[in-house]
Structures are given as structure tokens and as C-alpha cells.
Amino acid sequence: MRVLGVDPGLTRCGVGVVDIDARRRASLVAVTVIRTEPGLPLEQRLLAIGTELAELLDAHRPQVVALERVFAQHNLRTVMGTAQASGVVLQAAAARGLSVALHTPTEVKAAVTGHGGADKKQVTAMVQRILRLDAAPKPADAADALALAICHGWRGSPGSVSDGGARSVPEQPSTPAQEAWRAAEKAAAARRLDR
């Protein structure tokens, strides 16, 4: 399954494309950050995001789009721009017959690192490990977009997004990330014992 993940934003909109094979092994296809100038009129910024995203969808042909669910409670100053960018992303996907799955930041962190309270550094480190990258994906928006794509590929859709609200996701067995995380911790403990 090919998933295109989007971490929406007006100034920086992260986009990451990941393939997940039948054995849940994730591979990097593409990653980029769409940037728009804060000085541009809002409508031109959204058009630029829509145009670049359409090109990425047409170039990489994902089967599904995974988008971060935006909450009005957080970051009041930037949330409207983030929601407007999300609207443009949702429309671009639907125009190509693609469905969009919304995942909360907590769901994404839990899927990728094994705990929902992970910080940005841990998410970035796990994305690098999961995708077997030589360097950490930067900036954070790029890592978050990849984490979203991986999360969706591993967890699947939490269901239709039409309700617009949070919904509980049933407990699932350990993800490859959780297993990798545990293996890494075990290896680190073993190294400490060696010293």
C-alpha cells in the first residue's frame, strides 16, 4: 500500500510518501516540504499548496492520503491557516478519487514510537530507523508527514472522517515500531552491560 501523509500548514506543509509491504515493512518513496511566503496573500498561498500537492499526488499515485487531524483548541494563532490548508489537501485528494484518513498527533506518536507522549526527537529518530534512512528527515514537518503515512499504513484508517470528531481506535497488537523500539532498548541495555 502506498500512503501519502500530510502535516498541514500554511508556511510549511510536510508531505511524505511511504510504501508499506505485506510484511508491514515501510519504505521511503518521497518526502518534501511545501513552503509559502507569509507575505503573500492568503488565497495565493493556498493555491500554491493545492497546486504542489496535486503534482505530488499525480507523480506518486498513492492509494490513500493520511492527514493530521487539526483541533481548534490548540495554537489559536495558526490553527485557522492550518485548517484552510487541510481543506485544500482534502479537496485535492477527493478530486483524484482518494479517501483521506485523519489521525491525531497522539495516534501517530503511539504508532511510530510506541507511546503517545513521545517528543519530536523520538518521532524523528523512529522514522529514520523504520525507513532505514542514512540521515534524520528534516525539518520536523517532513518527519511528521512520514510518521503519518507510516501510522496509517500500519494502523489502517480509524474509519470514515465524516463525523469530524475524535473516535477511539481499538487496541492493536504491537506495531513493528514498538517491536523495533523494544529491540533497540534491549540492545542498548546489553551494550551498557558490556561496558
Next chain:
Amino acid sequence: MRVLGVDPGLTRCGVGVVDIDARRRASLVAVTVIRTEPGLPLEQRLLAIGTELAELLDAHRPQVVALERVFAQHNLRTVMGTAQASGVVLQAAAARGLSVALHTPTEVKAAVTGHGGADKKQVTAMVQRILRLDAAPKPADAADALALAICHGWRGSPGSVSDGGARSVPEQPSTPAQEAWRAAEKAAAARRLDR
């Protein structure tokens, strides 16, 4: 000047097109409400709004789009959908080379009725009077979209929308609505004296 006003929303998105002549006389060109089913996936609802709005822009060829400025502070439950619909509207306008002016509800009410605290009934009544309509425009979303278009035609743009924040608009001389309102009040007072 031809202005297309949009009162954004997922379930009901009001669209009103108004011509304003050199003497600031406003005339109705078209009014409609784009509706989408709450049961549809979010991405399909936004695509439907974008598609219908594009058709209206192409059919009526306004010179500018006036859009209600959405605040994150209000209506937390629906604000994200409203902002996403706004994003789609902004992009559709920019794709046609049109600029978008954002006006707050208070600015719109003040321009159309003469006072920023007017209720929906007063706004609808003044829109009907200003456009010389036989019946009141319904539903409220349709009246609000027409009021936005009239507001923009009379007040002009409060400036670039790129700052994303509220900005003060200099005091202006009486609008035709304010004059009409005063004339109506005077007439009503005269009628009361006649009795």
C-alpha cells in the same frame, strides 16, 4: 463592480453575487446555497463545495470575492469545517486570478444596517431593502452572503488578507444602508405621528 460574497460552511455555504454601480447602487445578480450531506466523507463534501463554487465563479465572473473572516474562538464544534470550506473558496478564487477580501461579521452588519450589533433579522431586512427584492432572501446563509458582497462593494477591501489578523478600518461616511435605515426610521416616525 461585481462582488461574489461567500458565507462559508460545510453543511450550508451561502453564495451571493451583487453588482455595485458608480452611484453605489447595489443589484442582485444571483444567490444560492451550496449544501452538502453531513453523512458524506469530509473530503467529498469539500470537493462538492469547490466544484460548485468554481461553476458559480465561471458563470458570473466577479471581479473580487468577499469572504467572512472565521475566528477560532467561536463555535469550536463547527469552526474547523468552516475554515476548511474557506480554504477551498480561497483557492478557487486564486485559481481564477481573483483576490479575496475578508470581512468580519461585525463589519458586515455595520456596513449593511448601520450598527455592528444588528441581529440576523435586521441584516436580512436591510439586504432585501438594499437589493429591492420582493421577498426576504432565505436561508440566513444566503442573506449573509449577499450582505458580505454589499459590504465589500461599499466599503472596499480592508487591505491585503495576508496578515491573517483583525485590522481596524478607518471611519467612513454614512453608507447608503445607513442613510436608508435613517430614512426608514424617519418614515416610520412620521407614520406614527399621522395616526
